[in-house]
Amino acid sequence: MTNKSELEHLDEKKIEQSHLDDVIELVKTTEDRLKSHLEIAERDLEVINNAFDDIHVGMDGDAISFDAALSIHQQQQMLDERNNSWQQNRQRLDILKRLEKTPYFARLDFQEKGEPKRETIYIGMSSLTDQNDHFLIYDWRAPISSIYYDGNLGEVHYQSPDGDQEVDLFLKRQFLIENGKITSFFDTQETIGDQMLLEVLDEKSSTHMKGIVKTIQKEQNKIIRNTDSKLLFVQGAAGSGKTSAILQRIAYLLYRYRGNLTSSQVVMFSPNMLFNDYIKDVLPEMGEQNMVQMTFIQYVARRLPNLSVETLAEKFEHDENSNQKQVSKFVADNEFFKILTNYSELLNQSGISFRDLKFQGKTFISKEKISEIYYSFGQQYNLGNRLDATVERLIKMLHRKIGAEMRSKWVQERIENLSQEELQALYNTADQEFKSGDNERKFLARKIVTKTMQKVYNQINHLRFINVSANYLHFLQAVSKVADLSKYDITNEQWDKYVNEFIEDMNNKRISMNNITPYLYLYDLITGKHGELDMKFVFIDEIQDYTPFQLAYLKFKFPRARYTMLGDLNQSIFTKKNSQTLLSEVQSLFNADETKVVQLTHSYRSTKQITNYTKSILTNGQKIEPFNRDGDLPNVIMSDSIKGSVARVVDQLQKNYEQNFTTAIITKTLEEAVALQKDLQQQEVPATLIKSENQRLAAGTIVLPSYLAKGLEFDAVIVWDASKDKFDEDEQQLIYTITSRAMHKLTITAIGELSQLLQRIPEKYYTVE
Numbered sequence: 001m002t003n004k005s006e007l008e009h010l011d012e013k014k015i016e017q018s019h020l021d022d023v024i025e026l027v028k029t030t031e032d033r034l035k036s037h038l039e040i041a042e043r044d045l046e047v048i049n050n051a052f053d054d055i056h057v058g059m060d061g062d063a064i065s066f067d068a069a070l071s072i073h074q075q076q077q078m079l080d081e082r083n084n085s086w087q088q089n090r091q092r093l094d095i096l097k098r099l100e101k102t103p104y105f106a107r108l109d110f111q112e113k114g115e116p117k118r119e120t121i122y123i124g125m126s127s128l129t130d131q132n133d134h135f136l137i138y139d140w141r142a143p144i145s146s147i148y149y150d151g152n153l154g155e156v157h158y159q160s161p162d163g164d165q166e167v168d169l170f171l172k173r174q175f176l177i178e179n180g181k182i183t184s185f186f187d188t189q190e191t192i193g194d195q196m197l198l199e200v201l202d203e204k205s206s207t208h209m210k211g212i213v214k215t216i217q218k219e220q221n222k223i224i225r226n227t228d229s230k231l232l233f234v235q236g237a238a239g240s241g242k243t244s245a246i247l248q249r250i251a252y253l254l255y256r257y258r259g260n261l262t263s264s265q266v267v268m269f270s271p272n273m274l275f276n277d278y279i280k281d282v283l284p285e286m287g288e289q290n291m292v293q294m295t296f297i298q299y300v301a302r303r304l305p306n307l308s309v310e311t312l313a314e315k316f317e318h319d320e321n322s323n324q325k326q327v328s329k330f331v332a333d334n335e336f337f338k339i340l341t342n343y344s345e346l347l348n349q350s351g352i353s354f355r356d357l358k359f360q361g362k363t364f365i366s367k368e369k370i371s372e373i374y375y376s377f378g379q380q381y382n383l384g385n386r387l388d389a390t391v392e393r394l395i396k397m398l399h400r401k402i403g404a405e406m407r408s409k410w411v412q413e414r415i416e417n418l419s420q421e422e423l424q425a426l427y428n429t430a431d432q433e434f435k436s437g438d439n440e441r442k443f444l445a446r447k448i449v450t451k452t453m454q455k456v457y458n459q460i461n462h463l464r465f466i467n468v469s470a471n472y473l474h475f476l477q478a479v480s481k482v483a484d485l486s487k488y489d490i491t492n493e494q495w496d497k498y499v500n501e502f503i504e505d506m507n508n509k510r511i512s513m514n515n516i517t518p519y520l521y522l523y524d525l526i527t528g529k530h531g532e533l534d535m536k537f538v539f540i541d542e543i544q545d546y547t548p549f550q551l552a553y554l555k556f557k558f559p560r561a562r563y564t565m566l567g568d569l570n571q572s573i574f575t576k577k578n579s580q581t582l583l584s585e586v587q588s589l590f591n592a593d594e595t596k597v598v599q600l601t602h603s604y605r606s607t608k609q610i611t612n613y614t615k616s617i618l619t620n621g622q623k624i625e626p627f628n629r630d631g632d633l634p635n636v637i638m639s640d641s642i643k644g645s646v647a648r649v650v651d652q653l654q655k656n657y658e659q660n661f662t663t664a665i666i667t668k669t670l671e672e673a674v675a676l677q678k679d680l681q682q683q684e685v686p687a688t689l690i691k692s693e694n695q696r697l698a699a700g701t702i703v704l705p706s707y708l709a710k711g712l713e714f715d716a717v718i719v720w721d722a723s724k725d726k727f728d729e730d731e732q733q734l735i736y737t738i739t740s741r742a743m744h745k746l747t748i749t750a751i752g753e754l755s756q757l758l759q760r761i762p763e764k765y766y767t768v769e
């Protein structure tokens, strides 16, 4: 830079700072205005609440007059409205407080095609207008803001509600602002310049994920702003910003469809609960509410509270032999989904198993009778309305039974033996009067029988008379007759074994991950349960760990939703898929013209040195391009005993600490994590053991098993015990997942000899100590 241009730059900075000061001033006045609105609203709420109390006090006994009821209703409505607007204003105030520190991060100068004048706009986390509705800040999600992320200078396009718009872009300026002061700014030709990205990526990791609004990349912007695909499938390398991009996408969608979309109509399936905790601040920091978030296991297991469902740890540490693998593959397949769907159609003629409905230990309506009723409805009925009609009929029978039962001996005896308190509890009012003793008896008899029969009523309404496990068992038994198992390399004996394991599990009140989804699917088909029609967007992260069956089931459960699926086929730690099969299986669930596939190949998380190392682990890997950020080469520490290796880990922790790096030590299994943390404790090295997904990430050194590290990232990672034969050949993806968690520093430890999977990596990519 010449002196002149330096001077110009300084002048320019002054002008920008003075503009920034003006904007901050306006933010502050807007804040003050809002605060006084809030105070008034709070006082109003108090007044309404007090009035409410007065109405309640004014009511005589239980009889509510029509006027009082109306008044309560009106007051309630008013209260709700005020509460809502108070809530909205509160949220807006939080946003303004953030804007006060950093109102915007970019400026664009452009001229819209056909317009006479150039325009200058500033882009920030949220929009801000002055008294004349003139925009001082544009929300990063506004249509025009798109050109900040997408375009180079010159002619660029963006999508507005009126269609494609063309503009001539003259200037793209980025600001770094701290507490209301511009620390630096730079004009860029590029999409989002490397300089700003580099500064962001150089920051330290934290126990909570950060938003990426200022530096969204062009490819990521495509994902964020896509609105026309039914299925948006994102394949991205480790650290390519898949998770970051979907969180921004959710914020974008909530903005774009404001008024028609609420956060409860967006659900995200994530790899584990630890990850949920990790990402939970991103949306609130953008002024949006979090979506519904859960893991697939949570989603299915909550429907079967009486069965214990295989856990993440059990699933990961359960070693299958090759026969079992074949069966697991078959029951996880799309084909199996179809077989089950077809089987359910046969059930419309015959075959559903029922349970006796019991009352006081005796059969009240037998399963044969229920079956007779169920199949008495004509061919035009489907499974769902057949069941509804059956429920209706059973309830009628129950009512008849109540009438008959009222005269029975046990009821008469019960009435005679009622204590004064019990009597009082049965009467509608304390001083209830009856025309005759007979009337009173009838009243009490009905109350007693209805109360006792309530259980049966609940059983009918909750469909307890359907024997779900017997139905599922019949289905499993029928599979070997309706499907050609040899096509899947499965013998009849192997299949029988699988069926017997299901029976054994049921006897022990357990269910495997393999069975739970087909089990629920059959239940839903029998009960005719429609999916959740209200859900508008479904996000599935780490898609590679889902089976085609599970995906088909989710599609069935959320039939109207648009899907965003993200994954990295190189990180399949459960399904161990190594090809594009998943993508084609997923695509088969959607129309090709409604599907969009996006590839993210740049990896932002790790230094160039770490990415070069981790990508060499993959022999069949996708294209991965490191981001040009420098750091140390990964180091491999060889020891000849566990004790020696622990001592070296302690040294490395100290070195990382000196560089201000937080370290995660990742072990393959939970057992190893527990043992290692104990060893560290003995050496008085503090480290938190994360042994379950229900825990939270802690600050400082942590030790955790591989399957809990999914989706997370740490300044420094130490891979514990990557010794020879520790990882099988098909566990390439697992070791890739572990190592790719490191942002700035990666260390591998091994005892005796290094894992054969890591020996293949070219020596130039690491050092050995």
Ligand SMILES: Nc1ncnc2c1ncn2[C@@H]1O[C@H](COP(=O)(O)OP(=O)(O)OP(=O)(O)O)[C@@H](O)[C@H]1O
Pocket: 197, 200, 201, 210, 211, 212, 215, 216, 217, 220, 236, 237, 238, 239, 240, 241, 242, 243, 244, 245, 568, 604, 605, 710, 711, 712, 713, 740
């Ligand atoms: N455009 C961006 N600007 C700034 N940081 C980014 C950007 N994209 C990604 N990052 C950073 O890169 C890191 C990795 O991002 P993220 O966790 O979203 O990747 P991922 O593809 O979901 O990774 P994985 O599949 O390995 O879990 C995060 O620290 C994120 O903040």
